[in-house]
Amino acid sequence: MDLKQAGSSLDSLISSFNTRIAELQKLVIARNMYPASSVTDLLAIDAALKGMELQVQAIKDRLREETEAIPKAKKLIAASLRQQKKLQSMSVYAPSSLPERTTTLNLDADRGLVPEASKQLQREQPNLGSSKLEEPANLPKEKKGRGSPPLWYVTAGELDSLASYMRGRLTLEKVNAAINDMATYAEANAQLVAAPKKKLAENLWERALEIRDIATTESVKGKHFFLETDMKGPSLKLDNTGKAILTVLRHLGRISETRIGHHRVIILLKPQ
Numbered sequence: 001m002d003l004k005q006a007g008s009s010l011d012s013l014i015s016s017f018n019t020r021i022a023e024l025q026k027l028v029i030a031r032n033m034y035p036a037s038s039v040t041d042l043l044a045i046d047a048a049l050k051g052m053e054l055q056v057q058a059i060k061d062r063l064r065e066e067t068e069a070i071p072k073a074k075k076l077i078a079a080s081l082r083q084q085k086k087l088q089s090m091s092v093y094a095p096s097s098l099p100e101r102t103t104t105l106n107l108d109a110d111r112g113l114v115p116e117a118s119k120q121l122q123r124e125q126p127n128l129g130s131s132k133l134e135e136p137a138n139l140p141k142e143k144k145g146r147g148s149p150p151l152w153y154v155t156a157g158e159l160d161s162l163a164s165y166m167r168g169r170l171t172l173e174k175v176n177a178a179i180n181d182m183a184t185y186a187e188a189n190a191q192l193v194a195a196p197k198k199k200l201a202e203n204l205w206e207r208a209l210e211i212r213d214i215a216t217t218e219s220v221k222g223k224h225f226f227l228e229t230d231m232k233g234p235s236l237k238l239d240n241t242g243k244a245i246l247t248v249l250r251h252l253g254r255i256s257e258t259r260i261g262h263h264r265v266i267i268l269l270k271p272q
Contacts, residue, residue, distance in 0.1 A: 149183040149190070149224040150270045152254050159248075166251065168244055177235035178245045179254065185226035186268055189215075214265060219258050228264040 153176045159167060192200075192208045193215045200208055214220055214227075231238045236245060246266065249255045256267045 149186040150268050151179060151183050152269070152271055153179055154249070154252060154254070158252055162248060162251065166244075166248060170241070170244060170248060174235065174241070175245055175248060178242070179249070181231075181234065181236040182226060182255070182266070182268060183224075185230040186224035189226055189230070190224060214260050214263065217260055220260070220265060220267060224268040225265050226268075228266065 154172065156172055159170070159172050159175065189211050192204065192211045195208065197205060197208075214225070228238065231242055236242050246255065246257075250257065254269055256269060258265050258267065
C-alpha cells in the first residue's frame with residue numbers, strides 16, 4: 001500500500017466515526033428533550049398492548065368453544081330436519097284448524113237447573129206423573145245413540161285422484177276446513193233436536209220444530225245432518241266454491257244428500 005491509499009482509508013474511517021457520533025448525539029438530544037412525558041407514554045402503550053393481548057386471548061377461547069360446539073349443532077340441525085319432514089307429512093292429512101264446537105245454544109250452562117226444577121214441580125203438583133216432565137215420545141233420542149258428528153277428513157291422495165274438472169282450484173286445506181264447518185252445523189242441529197222447549201229462546205223454537213221434523217224422517221233418522229241454508233262459513237259457504245266442495249265430498253263418500261220439503265239436507269257419513 002502506498003502513502004496515498006493509506007491516507008484515504010484513514011480519512012474514510014474518521015468520516016465514519018464522525019457520522020456515528022453525530023447520530024448518537026441526535027439520539028441523546030431526542031431522549032432528553034421530553035423525559036417526563038416519554039415515560040408516561042411508554043407506560044400507556046404497554047398497558048394498551050397488554051389489554052390487546054387479553055382481548056386476543058379471549059377471542060381465541062371463544063373460537064375454541066364455538067369450534068367444539070359445531071358437532072353438537074350439526075346433530076341438532078339434523079334432528080330438526082327429520083322432525084320437520086315428519087310434521088310436513090302429517091300436516092298433509094290434517095286441516096289448518098280444528099272445529100270449534102260452538103253453537104247458538106248454551107245448553108251446558110243450564111243442565112244443573114233441570115233436577116231442581118223437576119223437584120220443585122213435583123212438590124207443587126204431587127199428582128203429576130214423571131212422564132209429564134219427559135220429552136215427547138216422537139222426538140228422536142239424540143244424546144244416547146248419535147254422539148259427535150264424524151270428522152272424516154280427505155287425504156291428499158283422494159283429492160289428487162279426482163278429475164281436474166271436478167277438483168278445480170280446491171285445495172286439501174279448504175276441503176278439510178269445510179268438513180270442520182259441516183260438523184259444527186250438524187252438532188248445532190243435534191242440540192236443537194235434543195233441547196227441551198223451556199231451554200230454547202223464542203226465536204229458535206220454530207226452527208227447532210222444523211229441524212225435529214226433518215230428524216224424524218226415515219232417511220235422516222239417527223244421522224248427523226245440516227241444511228243447505230246452514231252454509232254460512234267461515235269456510236263453507238253457499239257459493240260456487242261451497243257447491244264444488246259438496247260435489248267433491250259427495251263423490252268421495254263423505255256426505256249424501258236428500259230433499260225434504262223445500263230443504264236440501266246434507267247427511268254426514270261415517271267410515272265403513
